Amino acid sequence: MSWIRKIIMDRMFLLILLLINILGTIYGYYWYLYQLQDTPWYFLPFVPDSPTASLFFVFVIIGFLRDKQHGLIEALAVASLFKYGIWAVGMNLGGALVGTPLDLINYMLIFSHLGMAVQGLLYAPFYKIKGWHVTIAALVLFHNEIIDYVFDMMPRYDILDPYQDMIGYLTFWLSALSIFIVWKMRKA
Numbered sequence: 001m002s003w004i005r006k007i008i009m010d011r012m013f014l015l016i017l018l019l020i021n022i023l024g025t026i027y028g029y030y031w032y033l034y035q036l037q038d039t040p041w042y043f044l045p046f047v048p049d050s051p052t053a054s055l056f057f058v059f060v061i062i063g064f065l066r067d068k069q070h071g072l073i074e075a076l077a078v079a080s081l082f083k084y085g086i087w088a089v090g091m092n093l094g095g096a097l098v099g100t101p102l103d104l105i106n107y108m109l110i111f112s113h114l115g116m117a118v119q120g121l122l123y124a125p126f127y128k129i130k131g132w133h134v135t136i137a138a139l140v141l142f143h144n145e146i147i148d149y150v151f152d153m154m155p156r157y158d159i160l161d162p163y164q165d166m167i168g169y170l171t172f173w174l175s176a177l178s179i180f181i182v183w184k185m186r187k188a
Contacts, residue, residue, distance in 0.1 A: 008122060011065065017119070018061045024112060025054045035156055046147040049155065050088055053080035054116060064126065075133035075182050078120040079141055083178040085117030087171060094167075095159050121181070129186045137182060141175040 007013055028051025029036075039047050056077035063069045092106045092113075102110075148154035149168035160167060 005125065009064065009126065014061055014065055018058060018065070021054050021058045021061065024116075025051045025058060027051075028054060032155070039153065043147060043151065043153050046144050047153050047155070049080070049144065049148075050084045050113065050116065053077065053084045057081055057116075057120065060123070064123075069126075069128045071128040071130050071133040071187075072136060074127040075129045075137040075186075076140060078124070078127065078129075078185065079134075079137040079178045079182045081116045081120030082181060083141060083171075083174050085113045085115070085120070087174055088113035089117075090170075091155070091157050091160065091167075094163070095157055098159055098163075100159050124185045127185055127187070129182060131183075131186055134179065134183050134186055138175075138179045141179060142172075145172055145175055 029048055032048040032051065035047055036044060056073055059073050060077045063073065089110050092102065092110050096102045
């Protein structure tokens with residue numbers, strides 16, 4: 001497995017991954033554009049979940065490239081990449097289960113978000129995450145749950161509106177799982 005570590009920490013590989021994440025982040029914010037236009041200003045930071053997760057990872061990659069890591073950013077990145085990566089896959093598959101056939105955009109969203117979750121976990125051996133970083137990441141993720149499901153700011157999937165209570169409940173537990181995973185990655 002040391003050859004995998006060598007590849008994923010190779011400067012050229014990191015630069016390509018950085019470019020992919022920058023482009024994905026830009027597309028993600030664009031995807032949220034219509035919802036952001038209807039969002040009160042004080043909720044704006046909490047609405048675009050996936051692009052914010054990939055933005056955190058952009059800073060993680062920059063840290064690797066500059067040999068200046070930040071455990072808090074790494075904890076926020078891996079927790080949110082895993083959570084929102086899995087969440088988006090579930091939402092797209094859930095939409096298909098209740099009646100909207102998967103199309104090319106759905107498949108792109110499924111595979112790109114699955115990639116988000118995987119990339120966050122793939123770099124686990126290199127993170128410098130401490131217990132207090134995990135605590136802050138947990139507060140951020142659970143705070144976002146409240147914003148999404150109490151103040152009705154969750155990403156819009158109209159076909160799944162009748163299931164928002166169940167989605168909120170499952171998302172809470174997905175946050176808990178994400179935090180548990182990051183807790184297991186911490187360095188002390």
